[in-house]
Amino acid sequence: MMAIQNPYNQYKQNDVMTASPENLTLLLYNGALKFAHQGKIYIEQKNISKAHEAITRVQDIIQELNVSLDMQYDISQNLRALYVYILESLLDANIKKDTAVLDEVIGMVTELRDTWKEAMKIVKTKK
Template sequence: MAMQNPYNQYKENNIMTASPENLTLLLYNGALKFIHQGKMFIEQKNIQKANDAIIRTQDIIQELNITLDMQYEVSKNLRSLYTYIIERLVEANIHKDTAILEEVNGMITELRDTWKEAMKLAKIGK
């Protein structure tokens, strides 16, 4: 029986026990990680790995999109933004365009930072 890497086991436990708020934060951070990888692989001319990283980013944004609670107005705005981000990721992947990835990176960073601030404010309000 193979031993599991302790770091991977820690990450898996962290995800499995995360609150919905923390899980959203983890998803944003994961998207940013894969955008960075996509840019790096494009610069290295590793087309397959760039494609894989960009698709993983798309998958994360799609997951965020489909889990929106549409009874809130902010969800409608987020749906539009997530749809735009996915369209830009597809374009970046087709053209292997790091400038588009930079644009998307900025949007996701802003979403992540806003989410972190909202989490802090929610804790203060409790």
């Protein structure tokens, strides 16, 4: 017997599978922000295991962004340093269950995401 798949999950899976590399990066930034906000909420609720899961998901996303950098570009060196800093901060936030550190991470990732969106717009207008 075949299980019925949740239509929303199917849509999201199709969205990821058909996304351009630029849109995948945007999806990753948005996912990192979603899980960072969840982690903050779980810390405030004293739900340590859920906070750990959420922060670990952010770490996984940032690690994926880090390893996917094309190091032939100068900007990649700067992004790598920033991603490493974010990863270290997430580790600290997870160990200490510190919402202030998560706020800093959320600010940095939001800025990266917004810059990425702006770059996508500029490239789109030049085509």
